[in-house]
Amino acid sequence: MTKLKKEVPVAKNDKLWLTIEDMTHDGRGVGKVDFYPIFVENAIVGEEVEVRVLKTTKKFAYGKVLQWKKKSADRVEDIDSDLIRTGIAPLHHMSYESQLAFKQQQVEKAVKRIGGFDNLEVKETKGMDVPFKYRNKAQIPVRKINDRLELGFFRRNSHDLIPIEDFYIQETAIDEALISIKPILENYNVKPYDEEKQTGHLRNIVIRKGHYTNELMIVFVTKKKKIFKIGEICKEIVAAVPNVTSIMQSIHTENNNVILGKEFVTLYGRDYIEDQLLGNTYQISAKSFYQINTKQAEILYQEAIDRAQLTEQDVVIDAYCGIGTIGLSLAKQVKHVYGVEMVEDAIEDAKKNAEINGISNVAFEVGKAEVIFDKWLKEEIQPTVIIVDPPRKGLSESFIRASVEMNPEKIVYVSCDPATFARDLSIYNELGYTPDYVQPVDMFPQTSHVECVTVLTK
Template identity: 55%
Template sequence: MEDFPIEKNQELEVTIVDLTHLGMGIAKIEGYPIFIENALPQEKVRIRVLKVGKKFGFGKVLTLIQESPYRQAVENEDLLRTGVAPLSHLQYKQQLEFKQEQVKNVIVKTAKMPDIQVKDTIGMEQPFGYRNKAQIPVRKIDGVLQTGFYRKNSHELVPLDHFYIQDPAIDAAIVVIREILQQFEVKVYNEKNNSGFLRHIVIRRGYQTHEMMVVLVTRKEHFFQGEKIAQKIQEKLPEVVSIIQNINPKQTNVILGAEEKVLLGRNFIYDQLLGKTFRISAKSFYQVNTQQAEVLYQKAFDLADLKKSDVVVDAYSGIGTIGLSLADQVAHVYGMETIKQAVVDAQENAKLNDINNAEYIAGKAGTIMPQWQKEGIQPNVIFVDPPRKGLDQSFIETTCEMNPEKIVYISCNPATMARDLKVFAESGYFTDSIQPVDLFPQTHHVETVMVLQKH
């Protein structure tokens, strides 16, 4: 039996000394860390121990004895409990400092490159109501169709109407759609036995255009009165130009399935970003914070210091937001993306914006880059904006073999970014500074952008 300085259900008075990278408070008892939700550095709290593990435990705040000077009131504690807005109790200036510290930590500990300067995080003037996309689970609670979000580390739905970080028009639309689905007595998905019908409501809204897409994720294909429901939704919500049924029969926590059907309107919406128009499909990647995406991309272009003669590769190109936004500043853009529909969107977006010097291809970067190399395509600037898992080592090697003057790396995960920087360094590519940009206020996530060059 291991000896811990604390035990489950014990009540303790502790002082919070730091935050974890997920934004939980850290207290230490004889060097043993306890992670506590809704607790900030400098606070004294009375807690109950919820769980004791080998290396750390978890606790719950019972009483706040001494408050942090940086605490702010949260309009709904469920925003913290569900992880929708886990930092909303911390003043925004301190959130930006916290994110800068997260980046500094991984640069020192993971990348072992303490000389890289981590700049101040670029924040938003209005750090709420920014999300242009919502993916909301639907469950039945006491016989009523409810929407909300899961309690952290569980599959228990906490009903929520106002998500604080989402576009308020999306929040309002979810309530309207929920009421229509209830009227039509649509059966709701039951996760435990993979039965029932409606799983999620997904909504996208163009930040500039206000066009709205509604995706109803169902377990089965046959949607009784589906078209009628779609018409009713559009009647109540005139901004809706696209209603799609996405079919996901699998017992999985992946939200969207492979098959989709248009119930009403078209299968995409339009929006504008940096003066260009983009067509966005249900499965396409499009930054959820349009305002800050413009700030992030503009920062990337400034760092790249583009010239009219540049040949640019846009790896992980999505619907072409990066490549097409910079196309008129360079000679040629080559983009690649694994999701076929996103490539179709990128090709359409090039036409839509009268861009003739950009081409997009579907496939994995690790396969296409060597192919381009054989064809003699020689980019001097390569943009990478990978998913959270970061870059494959083979992709980094292939990128470096193409010997570009600059690699512009946009990352949504500081941990994998720091790991990748070490691999780039092995091929002689380094950066002097990293710019964090806050695309996800009130959460622990942070984007970073930097330019790597040969030293």
């Protein structure tokens, strides 16, 4: 029997009117034609919009707003469409109150649909007083456009650079530094990288800023090691940009989308900057993982620490410990902290940061957590609390089972992805660890990302 091919009800370049019924996890509005969803940038639930269809697939289409018949009360009118098109700030057409509500709803949907929790409470999202100019790190592509060196950001799902000077969500000093650096690079005829032709030299500029110290690190990501007149370039940058304490070169010879290369050269100053987080001082290198939003990271970590209800008798394991920020933040409240992390450089940084802050009741080990957990079990190390803060892919089932084998009283889960968070909570629940409630924290205002914290108890 021949299966009938289902017709797509719209075609590319069609114009049609839609009522926006929902929003995707990445902040696009959703309207439907005969149950066929069309995802529309810069559209909010409740709006009636005329849309031009940009692309169709068997299951959904993408569209662009041409005009509004009805606008949402949550809409912000004074927006820069480039910030939406590049994905830098895809929600900045929404009022901040509605952004926080949207993120709470995304977490609620995930824990119900993916996690299977019908009655798990999700609190209101903890937001920022000033929800822009918060990023302490920028990774800016460098390309040639109309024979000029340009800095900007790629259009979403493409490698077409849109030149930008005000990135809206980066700390002001970073945007000002980029504006100062650009003419210096042009004056010395630094060649931007051309992805298609595999020519040119400068691929990206990465800038890190200490939120409290104001120290700046500038990293030039280059195709080759040699940079013509780099000494003179560095001198001019240091003269033009306040608070530069480090200029680094990252050599990236491979043809891929990874930002940093594997080889680093110190061109000026130190190979790190310093910053503070919850009262501790941290050395941050070019490749260190350090939370992008320092103020909200303090709120996120304090939420995790408070929810754990720590005592002086507690033994804590900080899984995915990175450079030690969570473990060192709570070390003075507990008996001992054990940290584990796959990245050797991060563990070296964690040990250094413990020493800088005079914290001695910590031990950091390199390795896969499941393997290190087994080692600690044999050494009769008994944690009362395990804290996990994994990347977006969440936890592996083998990690979850290994953490349960450690038999802690509590597992504090800090997440940056509601979908994998909900999936993992479901597995923990089956193994006897139940979440109390979920607290979303807005680490990335104007974007669709949201962090969560919950505590699982036996």
